[in-house]
Amino acid sequence: MRVVFAGTPTVAVPSLDSLIAAGFEIVAVLTRPDAPIGRKRVLTPSPVAARAAELGIDIIHAARVDEAVTAKIATAKPDVAAIVAYGGLIPRAALDVPPHGWINLHFSLLPAWRGAAPVQRAVMAGDDVTGAVTFLLEEGLDTGPVFGTLTEGVGPEDTAGALLERLSHSGAVLLAQTLSAVEAGRAAAQLQVGDVSLAPKLTIDDGRLDWKQPALAIGRRARGVTPEPGAWTTMDGQRVKLEPVRLRPGDTDLQPGAVFLDGKSVLVGTGSHAVELTRIQPSGKKMMAAADWARGMATLESVVFE
Structure with a gap:
C-alpha cells in the first residue's frame, strides 16, 4: 500500500520507521519547513525530514497544506495518508486525495484531550491512565471515528516528555497495525464515546x-x-527555570514561595506542604543541582519565589 506520511517532531519518527519495517511503501513525507534552532538560529530540518532524507524519501516541506501542496500529495498517488504530530490542519481537498483517507495517531484516549498537547495536559490534570488511538482524520479537531486504542499508565514521576517517548514507540506499532487492517479490508472505525476535553498548545505562561x-x-x-x-x-523579578520538583509531605511550615536549605535538600513552601527542588537555572546561568545553587547563595532567608 502506498503511503504519504505526515509528521514533524521526534515523536513521529518511530511511526515512520514502523511503517517502513511493516513493508509499506512511503511515497512522500509531508513535514514542516526547516526551523531556526539554538542561539545561532541555524535553519535545521525537522526530525522527520532528517530521517526521510536518510531513507531517500521525497519530502514535501509545508507550513500549511494549500492547493499547491495538495497537488504534490496527489501526484504521489497514495492509497492512504498516515499523520503523527504534523503541526498543521489538513483541509478537505487534501483529505479527499487518498482513497482510504488520512489515519491519525493521537496520543490520548479520545475524546479526552483533543488538541495539540494531549500528553502534557493529561499529566497536568493528574490522569492515572492515558494512551494513544488511531482514528480517521476529519475537518473537526480530533473528532473522527477510532480504529485502534492502547493504554499507558502515568507514573508518579513521569514527565510529559518521558511519557510521550513511551507512547511514540507503542503508538508506532498501533499505527502500523491499523494500516495493515485497512489494507486487508478488516478495519472498522467506531464513533468516539465519552466526555470531551481539550488540550490546547502550551504557552510559556x-x-x-x-x-x-x-x-x-x-x-x-x-x-x-x-x-x-x-x-x-x-526571583527578584528575574525568571528562574526549574526541573520537576519532588513532594515532601512532612514539611509544612514554609510560606508559599519561601526557600529553605534542609541539609542537602532545597525546599520551597506551597499552599499545602513543601516541595523539593531538583535542578534550577538562574537567569544567565546554566542548569545546576538545586543544592549547589543554594550553597552558592549568601543567604536563603530572604529568598522568595514569586
Whole structure:
C-alpha cells in the first residue's frame, strides 16, 4: 500500500520507521519547513525530514497544506495518508486525495484531550491512565471515528516528555497495525464515546508555577511542562527555570514561595506542604543541582519565589 506520511517532531519518527519495517511503501513525507534552532538560529530540518532524507524519501516541506501542496500529495498517488504530530490542519481537498483517507495517531484516549498537547495536559490534570488511538482524520479537531486504542499508565514521576517517548514507540506499532487492517479490508472505525476535553498548545505562561497552589498541583504542572515549555518561577523579578520538583509531605511550615536549605535538600513552601527542588537555572546561568545553587547563595532567608 502506498503511503504519504505526515509528521514533524521526534515523536513521529518511530511511526515512520514502523511503517517502513511493516513493508509499506512511503511515497512522500509531508513535514514542516526547516526551523531556526539554538542561539545561532541555524535553519535545521525537522526530525522527520532528517530521517526521510536518510531513507531517500521525497519530502514535501509545508507550513500549511494549500492547493499547491495538495497537488504534490496527489501526484504521489497514495492509497492512504498516515499523520503523527504534523503541526498543521489538513483541509478537505487534501483529505479527499487518498482513497482510504488520512489515519491519525493521537496520543490520548479520545475524546479526552483533543488538541495539540494531549500528553502534557493529561499529566497536568493528574490522569492515572492515558494512551494513544488511531482514528480517521476529519475537518473537526480530533473528532473522527477510532480504529485502534492502547493504554499507558502515568507514573508518579513521569514527565510529559518521558511519557510521550513511551507512547511514540507503542503508538508506532498501533499505527502500523491499523494500516495493515485497512489494507486487508478488516478495519472498522467506531464513533468516539465519552466526555470531551481539550488540550490546547502550551504557552510559556503554562510553565509558571503558582506557589500558593497545593504541592500536588505544582508537581503535576512542573512534570506536565517538562521538557517544553519548561517550569519556571521568578526571583527578584528575574525568571528562574526549574526541573520537576519532588513532594515532601512532612514539611509544612514554609510560606508559599519561601526557600529553605534542609541539609542537602532545597525546599520551597506551597499552599499545602513543601516541595523539593531538583535542578534550577538562574537567569544567565546554566542548569545546576538545586543544592549547589543554594550553597552558592549568601543567604536563603530572604529568598522568595514569586
